[in-house]
Amino acid sequence: MLGSPLVTERYSPTVRRRRLSEALKSRRLQARMTLDDAAKATEISRTTINNIETGEKKKPKVIEVKALLDAYGSHGEREREEILTLCRQSQQTGWWSRYTDVLKGDYIGFEAEASVISNWEPLVVPGLLQTPEYTELLAKTALMRDPKDIQRTVDARIERQKILKENPPELWAVFDEGALLRLKDWPEIQRRQVEHLIHMAEHPGATTLQMTMSSRLNPGSAGAFVLMDFPSNVDPSFVYLETDTDGIYLEDHEEVARYRHLFGHIRIAALTPQETVMRLREMIT
Numbered sequence: 001m002l003g004s005p006l007v008t009e010r011y012s013p014t015v016r017r018r019r020l021s022e023a024l025k026s027r028r029l030q031a032r033m034t035l036d037d038a039a040k041a042t043e044i045s046r047t048t049i050n051n052i053e054t055g056e057k058k059k060p061k062v063i064e065v066k067a068l069l070d071a072y073g074s075h076g077e078r079e080r081e082e083i084l085t086l087c088r089q090s091q092q093t094g095w096w097s098r099y100t101d102v103l104k105g106d107y108i109g110f111e112a113e114a115s116v117i118s119n120w121e122p123l124v125v126p127g128l129l130q131t132p133e134y135t136e137l138l139a140k141t142a143l144m145r146d147p148k149d150i151q152r153t154v155d156a157r158i159e160r161q162k163i164l165k166e167n168p169p170e171l172w173a174v175f176d177e178g179a180l181l182r183l184k185d186w187p188e189i190q191r192r193q194v195e196h197l198i199h200m201a202e203h204p205g206a207t208t209l210q211m212t213m214s215s216r217l218n219p220g221s222a223g224a225f226v227l228m229d230f231p232s233n234v235d236p237s238f239v240y241l242e243t244d245t246d247g248i249y250l251e252d253h254e255e256v257a258r259y260r261h262l263f264g265h266i267r268i269a270a271l272t273p274q275e276t277v278m279r280l281r282e283m284i285t
Helices: 013-030 035-042 046-054 062-072 077-090 095-099 107-111 132-141 147-164 187-202 253-269 273-283
Strands: 116-121 170-176 207-212 225-229 238-242 247-250
Touching: 013 046, 013 062, 013 077, 035 046, 035 062, 046 062, 062 077, 107 147, 107 238, 116 253, 132 147, 132 187, 170 253, 187 207, 187 273, 207 253, 207 273, 225 253, 238 253, 247 253
Parallel strands: 116 170, 170 207
Antiparallel strands: 116 225, 225 238, 238 247
16 A cells, blocks of 8 residues: 555645656565566566666556566556556646746646645745745846746746645745835835735745844854755655756655755744734835
């Protein structure tokens, strides 16, 4: 048994693919088989099996998964069907595939199915809370010149934010007030962004905002990160560190624990959620 329902309301092929990889690797290890053993038993190359287990192969074939399950002695009908269903679901395409030119890697697929998202941003407003005008300004600041690329970046951001409207994840967003103070030369964008943050903070839901003061040092000076937790114990938590080209995913238990501890200290150093709203109101009065 995989230990969790296969279908959630925020469907993500990316998470299904990771779950499939872990399920197949687990079955191989339970069968006490090496990659070479599996390759010999199935006549599937060692490289292909390894790529399926690591997620490098984005769309493993059902016939390959069936052959692997046969080799591992996984004959339970329900278990086999769950794993094969994961394989079929992982081959489907998420909405974000339409924006691969402006979105990075698999991050959005994980974000779409996370149950808890803990985000620290020392320089900008967290992406799930940005207004279209603010996103557009950031795109231009990042030297994006083509109006079509800028608009696609804004459209993709709007699509991402839909996860906060229905069955939203628990979002705990902490950012530095400097992200807003730097908008003083764009007062209308600043006002709209601040008003949106106040709305999200006060709107009944699963979003909690905290803001650190730009005049004070805090434990998060090393850089931004996102910690994601998932509703299933099968899907391990991870930390995401964004880079210019894609991103770094940290899944080691000790590394995740370290960042969870760090996030807790950043929250302690920040204004409380109530103080944050008060400070936001001061910015636009």
